[in-house]
Each structure stands twice: as C-alpha cells, then as structure tokens.
Amino acid sequence: MRLQVEAISAGYGRVRVLHEISIAVDNQRVGLFGPNGHGKTTLLRTISGLIRPTAGRVIFDGKDITGRSPQSIVGEGLVHVPQGSTLLPRMTVLEALTLGAYSRRAWPRRRATMEQVFSLFPRLAERRAQRCNTLSGGERQMAAIGAGLMGCPKLLMLDEPTLGLAPKLRAELAQAIHAIAATGVGLLVIDQDIDMLLGLCDRLYLIEQGRVALDVVDRSSIQHQDVLKRYFGSAA
Amino acid sequence: MLMQGSRIETTGSPPLLEVASVGKSFGALVAVADVSFALRERDILGIAGPNGAGKTTLFNLITGTPFFPDSGRVTFRGTRIDRMAPHRIFRLGLARTFQKEASFANLTVEQNVSLGATYGAGLSGRARERAVDAALERLDLSAMRRQPASSLTVYGTKRLMLASAIVVGPKLLMLDEPASGLTASEVADLQSLILGFRDDGMAILLIEHILPLLFGISERVMVMDFGRKLIEGPPSEVARDQRVIDAYLGGQSEAAHALAG
Numbered sequence: 230m231r232l233q234v235e236a237i238s239a240g241y242g243r244v245r246v247l248h249e250i251s252i253a254v255d256n257q258r259v260g261l262f263g264p265n266g267h268g269k270t271t272l273l274r275t276i277s278g279l280i281r282p283t284a285g286r287v288i289f290d291g292k293d294i295t296g297r298s299p300q301s302i303v304g305e306g307l308v309h310v311p312q313g314s315t316l317l318p319r320m321t322v323l324e325a326l327t328l329g330a331y332s333r334r335a336w337p338r339r340r341a342t343m344e345q346v347f348s349l350f351p352r353l354a355e356r357r358a359q360r361c362n363t364l365s366g367g368e369r370q371m372a373a374i375g376a377g378l379m380g381c382p383k384l385l386m387l388d389e390p391t392l393g394l395a396p397k398l399r400a401e402l403a404q405a406i407h408a409i410a411a412t413g414v415g416l417l418v419i420d421q422d423i424d425m426l427l428g429l430c431d432r433l434y435l436i437e438q439g440r441v442a443l444d445v446v447d448r449s450s451i452q453h454q455d456v457l458k459r460y461f462g463s464a465a
Numbered sequence: 466m467l468m469q470g471s472r473i474e475t476t477g478s479p480p481l482l483e484v485a486s487v488g489k490s491f492g493a494l495v496a497v498a499d500v501s502f503a504l505r506e507r508d509i510l511g512i513a514g515p516n517g518a519g520k521t522t523l524f525n526l527i528t529g530t531p532f533f534p535d536s537g538r539v540t541f542r543g544t545r546i547d548r549m550a551p552h553r554i555f556r557l558g559l560a561r562t563f564q565k566e567a568s569f570a571n572l573t574v575e576q577n578v579s580l581g582a583t584y585g586a587g588l589s590g591r592a593r594e595r596a597v598d599a600a601l602e603r604l605d606l607s608a609m610r611r612q613p614a615s616s617l618t619v620y621g622t623k624r625l626m627l628a629s630a631i632v633v634g635p636k637l638l639m640l641d642e643p644a645s646g647l648t649a650s651e652v653a654d655l656q657s658l659i660l661g662f663r664d665d666g667m668a669i670l671l672i673e674h675i676l677p678l679l680f681g682i683s684e685r686v687m688v689m690d691f692g693r694k695l696i697e698g699p700p701s702e703v704a705r706d707q708r709v710i711d712a713y714l715g716g717q718s719e720a721a722h723a724l725a726g
Contacts, residue, residue, distance in 0.1 A: 264648055266618030365517030393564070393645045395515045395674050397715030421648055424720075 230255055230288075231384055231415050232276070232307070237285035239275045246271040248439040249285065254384060258416040260430035262423065268439040269419045270312060273386050276417075277309035278302045290383065304332040306383035310373050312392060312419075318362035322353055322372055325361055329379030338381060346375040349405055367398040374405070384415035391422045403429065479543060481506050481668050482559075482637055487526050487537030487547070496522040497534075498692045506636065509659075509669040511683030511700070515713055519692040520672045521564060524639055527670075528554055528561055542636065555585050560630035561639035564672075566622040570615035574606050574625055577614050581629035600632040604658070620651045627658070637668045644675035652678055676717065680704065680724035688713055700725035 232254040240246040246268045252259070261269045274280045276287055278299040286295045289307050303309075316325050326346060330339035347354035350371040356364060361372060370390060377385055390406065391399045403425045410416050410429070420426050426433065435443035480503035489497045497519040504510055512520050526534040530551045539547040546554050568577050578597045582588045588596055601607045604624040609617065614625055623643055630638060640659070644652045656678055663669055673679040679686065680700045687697040690712045696703055703709055704725035710718040 262648075264618075265620055265646070265651070365515075367516045389646060393516070393642060393674065395513075395713055396676060396717035396721070397713055398516060399674075400716040421646060423649060 231290060232417070233286075233288040234272070234276060235286045235288065237272070237275055237282045237287065239271060239280050239282040241271075241280075245283075246439050247275065247282070250436070250440055251285075252434055252441060254415055254417050256413075256415060257431045258410050258418070258429055260426040260433045261417070261419045261436055262421070262426060262433060263436040263442065267437050269436050270388055271439075272436065273309055273311075273388055273417070273419065276302075277307065277386065279309075300332070303380055304334055306334060306381060307386070308377045308380040308382035308384070309386040310377040310388065310390070312388040316361040316369060316372055316376070318360065320361055321358055322361065322364070322375075323357045325372055325376050326353070326357075326379050329376030330381075332380055335379060335381040339379065342379050342381060346378050349378075349408060350375055366393050367395070367402070370394065370402065371405070374402075374409075378409065378414075382414055384417065385409065386417045388419045389421065390418065391420055391425060399425065478505070480504055480540075481508070481542060482527070482670075483538075483540040484523075484527065485538040485540070487523070487534040487539060489522055489526055489532065489535050495692050497526060499537075500689070500692075500694050501537075502687055502694070502697060504637070504668050504670065506668055507663055507666060509663055509671065509682055509684050510697075511679045511686040512670065512672045512689065513674070513679055513686060513703075513709075513713060514689035514695070518689040520689055521641055522692075523689070524561060524641055524670070524672065527639065528559065552584065555633065556587065558634070558636035559639070560585065560633055560635035560637070562623075562626040562630055562641060562643060564641045564645070566619060566626065568614040568617075568622055568625050568629075570613065572614055573611050574614055574617070574628075575601065575610040577625055578606075578628045578632050582632045585629075586633035596632050596634075600628040603631065603661075604628040619646050620648075620655075623647070623655070624658075631662060631667075635667060637670065638662055639670040641672045642674065643671070644673055644678045647675075649677075656682055676721050676724050680721060 230253055234252045236249040236251055238247055238249055275282050278297055281296055286293055289305055294302050326343055330336050330342060352368055353371055353375050356368060364372060391402060406429060433445040434441050482504040485501050486499050487497060488499055500523060514520055525532060527539055528551055529549055534547055538545060541557055541559055578600050582593045582596045601610055604627055606624055606628055617625060644655055652675055659669060659682060671683060683700055685697060686700050686703040688695045688703060688709050695708055696706050704721040714721050
C-alpha cells in the first residue's frame, strides 16, 4: 500500500473538519469528490504536512509520516499541487520548475525530469522564459503540475486541476494527467469535473462532513450507478 | 473583414447595453479587438472562449474597472459609460461578480451585503435593511447572516457575491465564471437562481466554462478567441460551429451539442 490514511482527525483552531477519516491509495488513481466545504482539501493538506492532525496516522511507503514537515514529506516523494495558482508571480516558468526539484531526491535528476515535463506540456517549453504572472489560466495550471512533477513524485496529489479551464484545455489536461499516471506515478485527485474523474480513476471516495461517505471500488457495480444518479444527476 | 458593428439591429426598443467596436491593448498584446454586441432587457448572453481570449477584459472594459477601452463605445440605458467612474456605472443599474470569490472576510455576511446596498445604491435606514434582508433571503444566506464571510464554503461565498450585487436591484448582472469549482448540484441550484433573476427583470451577461450552465440558460452565446468575436448565435448553432469546436470545445463538442439541443 503506497498511502494509508488511518483514522485522521484534523481541523482549524477549534473547528474540526476531518473526523477519523481513513483512505488508502495503492498503485492506482484515486479520486475524491463530494460537496464543497466537507474536508477534501483539508485531507490533502493534512497528508502533505501543512496541517497537523489531532489524531490518527499517515503511512506513506511503509513509513509513518504523521506530523513531519512538508519538505520532508515532499522528500519522500509525496507531492501536493494545491488548488488555484500558487506559483510565485515574478518567477519565470523555468525558475518555478527548478524550484519544484528542490528536494534531495529530485535535485540530481532535475534536467532529465524537466525534459519529461516539457514533452508532457510543450506549451511550458515555449513559455519557459516568461514570468508566471503573464501565463494564462491553463498554462499556470500546467506549470503548477509541472513543478509538482519536478519533485519526482511517487504519489501526486492534485487539488482541482481543471478549475476555471475551458473545455478543450480541460480535456488536454486530463490527457496529460493520464500520461503521468501511465508512467507509474500514483494519483490522488480532487475535482468537480465528474467526467474527468470517472475517466481517470479506479477508485472514488465520496467525502461528506469530514468522513468517507462512500468508497466506490468497482466502477461497474450497481452501487457505482447509484452514486452517479445521486450526486451527478444524469452524468455518464 | 466582417463589419461586426452592422449586426446590431435597431428594431423595437433600444438595447439595454450596446457595446460597439471596443478594443484594448496592453503594449503589443491586443487583449480585446473590435468587439460589438447588444443586449436587451431580460436577455441572457453567454460568453465563452479559451482561457486568455479576452472575456474578463471585456467585462472590465464595460464596467470601467480597472481600465477603460482604448477605442469603441459602451452605452447602457442610453448613456455612454465607457469613460464613467465604476461607482456611477453601478448606480445606473449594472452590477458584476468576479471570477475569484471575493468578500470582506472579517465582516459578517450581512455587513458585506449592507456595504453593497450603501455604496452601490445609496440606501440607508429601513430601506437598506429591507433590501439586505431580501437579498439574503433570495440567496439562502439568512441563517448565516451573523457569521464572518470567511466561514462560508465556495458556493456560500459565490452566493454572497451575488447577494451584494443584486441588493441594488440592477438591470444588468454580469457574472464571471460563477459555476467554477461548484458541484453538479450546486450548478443546478445556481442555474435556477440566475433564471429567477432574469424573471425579475435583469439581463444577464454570463462568462462560463461549465457547459451545462453556459448552454443550459443562455439564449445566445458569443465565443471569443484571441480578443475577437468569433461567433454569436443561438447555443445550438454555436455548439456546431467548426471554429468553436477547434478553438474551444475540443473533445467536449458532443456534450455541448447535447446540452445546446
């Protein structure tokens, strides 16, 4: 098992957001979905060490990483690309990507990794000398994911990668994420684009009120059809 | 070269909003070029196009925030507004929301809406209270009125932006990607809210990438690419246009056809 989240509780101040939540990510692509404000992002932030849980454990590659610093967790190969544009605006694309390789694991391989990122996102190669604040929304999203890949992740966590993207670009990005997964990188993805999640993931967790409300493993099951009806209306 | 300005018809009542050949450049970058369209009362016009096509810049040119057009005219309710201060445009009856959820995080939900009523409509006293109550009720925010705005979810914050916009009773509501980041059921809820605003007499300009909303409620859709107007027409026609498929819809063109009917 690559990532195991065991009965994690976490929140902000006195507000508890996650209630003894458990999820598992093996060599697979896992999607998190559900209403906004129910803890999906908080779960990713807790896994990546940005929030310290009040109870429970996070096990990654057999190691207990609970309470460790974000940089040491990135060093293990667990990389989190947060929602929205978090790139430093005045940095060039090249600088932003290079910064993504700043862990001990990733640094020696940075040139080869960057070639891979450029072949995945040719647009970034064209824009490499451009400052991040001059990129379009789609290019910024590619740069953020590219910077995540520069950390040589074993598991990549993406928080709403298709947010605000035009349909065509959304489809292109979904393809790129498929290609990333095909190289053996595990994926844990939050998105509201259900068609994308269905096309990408082998396993879906419905997160409601800080808990796993449903764990959908078999996509052809009746349970799966039921989920589609309940949460996505007529989708798929 | 299309004479896009000539497409504005002059039959019947004059349009609520008339945008005539507006343009804006930033240095060598042409953000918006020669865009014209007209909107009548209770119209819903969807605006689509690739990221970076100039949609939000077009909104900025219409509202004079944070810049005016280099060229062209914008007329709202018979008054030229293309050099008018944003607060005066607002008081003429034009309100907008922004792509990024924005609110005064440390103020309560009620105080946020009250600010809109005070500065947007010049209301005070009982009239302001009534307007704020009605807007909160309309957006299902009454129960949260004393909470800080920062405690709202994504959709809550979006509803707060809408409440702050409609509290002034606008004739035109401009929405910039209201559905981004929302779940399917929230999008459905938003859709009925927007249709309700239209039924109350507002015209709607809607920038949106979420196709069920864009094609679900727009009477016409305008697609922009590289700062220019590519096409404007009924959703069914736009969804079938090869240029729109190439530039914007890509692999999602079939979904768009189904939604556009």
